Amino acid sequence: MPLSDNKYVSFSEDHELNYHLKKWGKKQSKANREQLVKLGTELKKKLGAKHLQHTEIDAEIEKNLSSFE
DSSP states (O other), rough: OOOOTTTBTTTTOOHHHHHHHHHHTOOOOHHHHHHHHHHHHHHHHHOOSSSOHHHHHHHHHHHHGGOOO
């Protein structure tokens, strides 16, 4: 069964990464997208998860706002 776009973050889609960056008032730059992918990868590893929900990555962004421009 395919994953629901509404529930999970697709880290391979720039528009999804930009959505989260914009939501938190951060620049939608390549460097910030790369930082967000890194953050997501670390969180998936920490949680032992293959996929992250939007709420999970938002919580992680909030904890790490200073790592984005």
